[in-house]
Amino acid sequence: MTILRKEGREKARGAAFYVDDIAFSNLLHGTTVRSSIARGCISGISYLPGVPWDEFTIVTSKDIPGKNCIAHILHDQPCLADGLINHPEEPVVLLAHPDRHVLEKARRLVQIETKELPAVFTIEDSLARKQVIWGADNLFKSLLIEKGNVDSVWAGADRIIEGEYSTGAQEQLYLEPNGMVAKADNLSGVTVWGSMQCPFYVHHALVTALGLQADKVRVIQTETGGGFGGKEDYPSVIATHAALLSLKAGKPVKMIYDRAEDLAATTKRHPSRTRHKTAVSKSGKLLGMEVDFAIDGGAYATISSVVLSRGAIHAAGPYLCPNVRIRGHAVATNSPPNGAFRGFGAPQSIFALERHMDTIAAELGIPPEELRRRNFLHQGDQTATGQVLREKPDMEGLLEKALNAAGYHEKRKAFAEANANPETRVKKGIGFSAFMHGAGFTGSGEKMLASVAAVQATAAGRIEVLASSTEIGQGANTVFAQIVSHALGIPSDWVDVVRPDTSIVPNSGPTVASRTTMIVGKLVENAALGLREVLRQSGRLGLSHTPSDFQQALSTYVREVGPLRSDSTYKQPSHIEWDDMNYRGDAYGTFAWAVYVAEVSVDTVTYETKVDHFVAAQEVGKVIHPMLAAGQIEGGVTQGIGFAIYEEVVNRSGRMANNRLTNYIIPTSMDTPRIQVIFAENPYAHGPQGAKGIGELPLDGAAPAILNAVSFATGAPIHQIPMTPEHLLRALHGAKPEGQQL
Amino acid sequence: MSAPKKISLHCTVNGEPRELNAYPMARLLDVLREDLRLTGTKEGCGEGECGACAVILNGELVNSCLVPAIQVQGAEILTIEGAANHPIAAQVQEAFLRHGGVQCGICSPGVILAAANLLSHDKAPSEADIRESLAGNLCRCTGYSKIVDSVAYAASDLKGTRS
């Protein structure tokens, strides 16, 4: 029987407690006054008449007791602008008041006088240093991955094929907007409740900006209505703002962004531009790949450097190529900072590669599936970073499963015939993508994090899991309970997952990078086994036991000996070696592998694209909870459909012009096809029960599969997403209408 | 300009008669969440686009962020908190729990009420009917497949209990 989602019943009853559900009798509401220009200097702030200003708590950069920054990888992002403005949503003043409506009126009455400076809004302008707006050269990070000698292959290659591909910004659009409640005073410190993925990131930011001791800051996650990366780094901003207001007011402060503010001001997926130059033999063997990958980080560094790393490492895909050079740049522009979004750079670079592979296939006159087959990575092969694959990927098997399930060959033939008829208004297409996704932090990230998770016994004979990994809808609570249940031979109902609270749980790292099940889940498994060992050694548990033996042993131990807790700290498997200077070695402990197939209809009159059917085949190690896992894939694919054809962030001078749900369009139940999910299992030795990470994978493959299908349907090579009707009209205008690439 | 005055309202919420004092143009969403502390109704957009705030008002599904308080004078309102006592909605809740219709849960109150509303009018909806009736409820987590399945299971469970 399927194990039910742990917190599912409360959610279905509307009883789950989210941040906006918090009420205190003396609660104030907080709001942010932002800049109106993209770049410039602040010359003054005035508070226009119209509200009783003496009723307000007002915070500016002068009220920050610690360091004026949102501490992340770098300390470049101010908590509140102090003189300089670097993007149009830069926070300048914070206000708090008991009445939300009066507060909103006041926000509009704060006038920030500025002197404007020239700004930069595109990757190309930033790379060309039209203005230097960040550091010495606008570069948050540059990197180079080299394998073999790509310069040696151009002269002898049968064909050299080039292409340029781009992807747009994308909003995570968790349905619960960002929000925090803070309660602070000078004596006891600050407690923050909120919607978040990474309690210890928020903790670190608060300690830095408030100048408090670590033990004076407590961060508690409330039920979180989706994250997808969008609640990785931004919650630190709101938490710090709410805490500053609360500190000054001496009362609790709630800051909940409305949708318009959340869309305008919070992080998005990095827009990207990728150039490919590929040397191939006539038979379709990849001889050399040169990739130039650039992403737009917005005004501050946030986590752009790591997004760039993941994107660049995935840029060569699941293919064997002896000579590879990948250059990556993360550049600054005067838009609000971009940040994490499920896939974290990989959906961008994989879109480019998988469109490029179809382009190569068309140029060589080889079927796209055959081109892939001739180049897939196998056990023992070396990836672009020189990682020797210890595991045994079976991309051929996944390809066959996915294409068969989709009826790919028959449909491709039938669609080509139907599309060739000039009378056909709705052209049909089918296309696929092949890809892999590294789970866990890149390179030595996990080693440096050295995460800890724990389990402890209760007097009632139950087990509690202690970890800072957050349940954000993905099913972390359920999977942790299931891992403990499996390790200890007890029902998962006897396992409780403690709500993340930095004063209670150990730091098991952030809830990102598809690491929760694979990395933290393994720690939970080890901690559980450690606890069992203590019981065995104490003589209270035999080598084999029934669930009730276990419960008995547990409660006797607690009664007779005292508290029983077992911690487990991450130890990197000894074979993993990574050289961060040269981007060489084992970029990830393991990869998930996948082939996705999309079937689309393109209306040649309205230019609307619809995804009619979707097959997602993947190998993700052992699947722990099939229903939750399939839910991850279906949700991720749907976000990928949005990324491909619906979701466009219209950037006007650095500001999102369409920051409402009426004009930022995400897929509805009517726009989403049935998604057929296929799992192939190949247990991973270092994951709990053999599981690998899964969360980000589905975002990587949907968009290229869809655009390969659209290109097949229209006969036009389309290299850019989101491919909305307006863009499709432009792309097709001038494209040869006479049919198929093959 | 004279400040608007609160008016007294009476209505039935989840079967219980309630007396309220609210500004006539206050959003029903805020009246439910703040005055009645029924926080199961959620706000996802505040402009009628997402359905997270959906409730059933006099037998019809409405987005409570768009309904002014004055409109609920004498009305009967069903929110997610009352769903467990509503034969159809309760079955839908159970199906969502068993078939993966709930992930982060923020859309669930609205989606469950929308589905209950559909099943009150149509006992055996097709997949297309289900998708159509949920088109006003955005979900960013599930990709809708498991939501659609949950509604279909709820329909067949109800048929079992009805026949």
Ligand code: FES
């Ligand atoms: S909050 Fe009412 S429809 Fe979105």
Ligand code: FES
């Ligand atoms: S379950 Fe998260 S929005 Fe639907």
